[in-house]
Amino acid sequence: MIQSDQILQTLHMIDEEKLDVRTITMGISLFNCVCDDSRRLAARVYSRIVRQAENLVKVGEEIEREFGVLIVNKRIAVTPVSLITGAINDPLVIARALDRAAHETGVDFIGGYSALVQKGMTEADRRLILSIPQALSETDLLCSSVNLASTRSGIDMDAVRLCGESIKTLAERTKAKDGLGCAKLVIFANAVEDNPFMAGAFHGPGEGDCSVSVGVSGPGVVKRALEAVKGESFDVVAETIKKTAFRITRVGQLVAMEASRRLNVPFGIVDLSLAPTPAVGDSVAHILEEMGLEKCGTHGSTAALALLNDAVKKGGVMASSHVGGLSGAFIPLSEDIGMIEAAACGALTLDKLEAMTCVCSVGLDMIAVPGDTSASTISAIIADEAAIGVVNNKTTAVRIIPAPEKKVGDFVEFGGLLGRAPVIPVHPFSSEVFIARGGHIPAPLHSLRN
Amino acid sequence: MAAVSKAVVTVIGFDRKGIIAQVSGVLFECGINILEISQTIVDGMFNMLMIVDLSEPTCSFEELQDRLSELASAISVQIRIQKIEIFEAMHQI
Numbered sequence: 001m002i003q004s005d006q007i008l009q010t011l012h013m014i015d016e017e018k019l020d021v022r023t024i025t026m027g028i029s030l031f032n033c034v035c036d037d038s039r040r041l042a043a044r045v046y047s048r049i050v051r052q053a054e055n056l057v058k059v060g061e062e063i064e065r066e067f068g069v070l071i072v073n074k075r076i077a078v079t080p081v082s083l084i085t086g087a088i089n090d091p092l093v094i095a096r097a098l099d100r101a102a103h104e105t106g107v108d109f110i111g112g113y114s115a116l117v118q119k120g121m122t123e124a125d126r127r128l129i130l131s132i133p134q135a136l137s138e139t140d141l142l143c144s145s146v147n148l149a150s151t152r153s154g155i156d157m158d159a160v161r162l163c164g165e166s167i168k169t170l171a172e173r174t175k176a177k178d179g180l181g182c183a184k185l186v187i188f189a190n191a192v193e194d195n196p197f198m199a200g201a202f203h204g205p206g207e208g209d210c211s212v213s214v215g216v217s218g219p220g221v222v223k224r225a226l227e228a229v230k231g232e233s234f235d236v237v238a239e240t241i242k243k244t245a246f247r248i249t250r251v252g253q254l255v256a257m258e259a260s261r262r263l264n265v266p267f268g269i270v271d272l273s274l275a276p277t278p279a280v281g282d283s284v285a286h287i288l289e290e291m292g293l294e295k296c297g298t299h300g301s302t303a304a305l306a307l308l309n310d311a312v313k314k315g316g317v318m319a320s321s322h323v324g325g326l327s328g329a330f331i332p333l334s335e336d337i338g339m340i341e342a343a344a345c346g347a348l349t350l351d352k353l354e355a356m357t358c359v360c361s362v363g364l365d366m367i368a369v370p371g372d373t374s375a376s377t378i379s380a381i382i383a384d385e386a387a388i389g390v391v392n393n394k395t396t397a398v399r400i401i402p403a404p405e406k407k408v409g410d411f412v413e414f415g416g417l418l419g420r421a422p423v424i425p426v427h428p429f430s431s432e433v434f435i436a437r438g439g440h441i442p443a444p445l446h447s448l449r450n
Numbered sequence: 451m452a453a454v455s456k457a458v459v460t461v462i463g464f465d466r467k468g469i470i471a472q473v474s475g476v477l478f479e480c481g482i483n484i485l486e487i488s489q490t491i492v493d494g495m496f497n498m499l500m501i502v503d504l505s506e507p508t509c510s511f512e513e514l515q516d517r518l519s520e521l522a523s524a525i526s527v528q529i530r531i532q533k534i535e536i537f538e539a540m541h542q543i
Contacts, residue, residue, distance in 0.1 A: 002534065004488050004499050006541040007458055011530075066511055068532035250539040 025196035027203035078112035111201035149189035164379030189389030211268035216252035245315030271325030272316030278419035285338025297348025328361025334421030380431035463527025
């Protein structure tokens with residue numbers, strides 16, 4: 001029987017510590033829409049999504065009300081669009097159809113304007129990457145991603161160059177909003193096919209017709225749990241995080257099972273994530289500081305994050321029947337009040353963030369750099385991050401905003417979950433010649449590991 | 451109505467006469483049976499937990515929730531009703 005102190009503890013987590021479910025994401029395959037007439041393809045894509053996700057928002061709200069836990073976003077992820085546009089010339093018609101479908105179903109975001117080019121680019125992939133700036137600047141809810149590297153196939157440096165250029169153009173096209181378009185584009189290495197989190201969600205080609213997945217949140221709950229073990233050894237810290245992650249993930253599992261049953265769609269995965277928001281008390285950086293660091297970004301931050309990321313996975317894995325997605329701690333700069341403070345006071349630099357991405361669940365996320373940063377420098381940042389992912393056999397990503405007309409120390413304001421970020425410096429030395437080479441960085445050797 | 455049959459009602463606020471009577475009144479009118487009640491008052495703060503049976507309701511969960519919210523604003527306390535699975539999921543394996 002449930003005890004009253006357990007009921008009060010749950011209510012406390014929801015009210016005071018901002019425990020919530022970040023997203024219910026419905027993955028929808030678009031392969032059955034394929035045809036060689038762009039208008040017909042767009043119409044099929046639209047009606048497929050609107051029909052399949054008709055009740056998604058309604059069911060999300062019902063679950064939210066009945067269980068008393070906030071479900072912040074309802075989202076849709078679709079088959080990477082470059083895979084269904086091989087026979088048409090202009091992928092932009094699909095971008096518009098996706099955005100319309102997102103508005104019609106009432107979801108917060110739709111992801112999947114994507115290309116998978118880790119080994120090479122088809123003509124459709126190239127067209128899609130080149131169209132990203134226009135697609136994201138002319139739509140509201142559409143998110144895009146490109147996977148350009150993998151441990152098995154290395155890094156596609158032609159795509160790296162193209163993506164750097166696309167990011168620059170996209171920032172210019174959304175100049176009025178501080179380059180907001182770039183917040184909706186993620187460049188991946190080792191992208192996963194079932195990630196429910198935006199902007200990088202897509203419904204991978206290996207997935208079934210439709211599934212629902214859930215991404216959990218709850219950095220505030222972990223921080224509060226660690227406040228109770230001040231001064232204790234790391235063994236105690238790790239155990240405390242594991243137990244807390246277990247509880248958080250159980251809520252995600254419950255919500256996922258309910259959503260799957262009510263929508264009559266197979267359950268995909270629970271993504272065991274600590275996803276911060278810009279709200280006070282919802283910060284991953286503050287968890288690291290609770291472990292004893294004066295400011296996130298100082299020496300010890302990588303070790304603290306490694307422990308956190310691992311303990312979150314270990315705690316969460318037993319709480320869910322199907323675990324997947326990005327599963328771990330996220331360190332987006334603009335979406336985490338502790339990270340924002342640390343970057344603004346100079347404790348957290350781009351180089352330290354890069355080191356931290358070796359042990360977190362994703363990568364360089366929501367980072368604002370000066371508007372005059374060149375496309376080749378952005379490409380080089382992407383290449384570095386991809387190399388970390390490829391060599392360490394993990395997912396890495398870059399979501400970077402070269403904020404137009406902003407200089408180091410200025411702030412960019414995105415609002416909502418995307419938050420605000422101080423513009424941080426990049427290295428002033430050029431990577432132009434390096435990026436101009438193009439070609440492919442071969443897959444790494446996976447023996448003789450040192 | 452889903453197959454779920456139990457929920458937890460929590461009432462928090464400054465103590466005053468008739469809180470239990472009024473909350474139970476709404477539950478009774480909606481066909482909800484009370485299975486367990488625990489109540490404490492610390493420094494004038496009223497805190498009540500109820501476990502209730504939802505298996506024979508006379509109205510929808512949404513309606514019940516709305517009626518409890520109306521009562522909550524009328525008597526200036528916080529009243530919540532949540533299906534019990536969220537508590538069980540978090541605290542039981």
